[in-house]
Amino acid sequence: MLLSELDQFIETNSRAKDTFYEKALVFQQAKNAKRQPAKRWNDTKVDRAVDKMWDEILDSIMTKVDNAMKRRSNPFGDNWQKFMIETEILENFEESMSELSFTEE
Template sequence: MDKEELLEYIEINSGVKDKFMEKALDYQNEKNQKRPFAKRWNKTKVERAADKMYDQVLTRIYDKLKNNIKSSDSKKWAEFIEENNVLEDLEDSMSDITFE
């Protein structure tokens, strides 16, 4: 499984991205409001910043899983993710995540 396949798998099988993006957008909007008015970002730039944050988290998740799953077979990845409750743990983590 490559990173794009993992992204798709997570999006289809969990609410991880939605939970993360909600908090990331809140964080980026709050951060944006602290900028001087003339330097504030538009909505698109704020969304891109939140997307970049998610991509970084996804990369870390992928790297950790790749170290534990010594195969590129998507079925083995899915089995590992299900057997180890990875999606449930990620959802819990995203519910508790805070940004500073």
């Protein structure tokens, strides 16, 4: 599975990415507004920060799915899309994105 394939699969089969982007963008914009005026990021840099956050989540999901498919007796073989649907990983991920809230560290 490639990161780009996972991204496309999630985007096509759930609202998780849209939900994440909506919340992450609000978070990054609020964080940016707290910066000194001379150090504030432009919209492109804010968007890139959101993209980076999404890529980190995708990387984490990919690792977890790969590990889960290796650990179990996996009747789905290499079909990670079917594995994600049948084991409700996609559904649980979408639900967790709807419950997601960001706080500054």
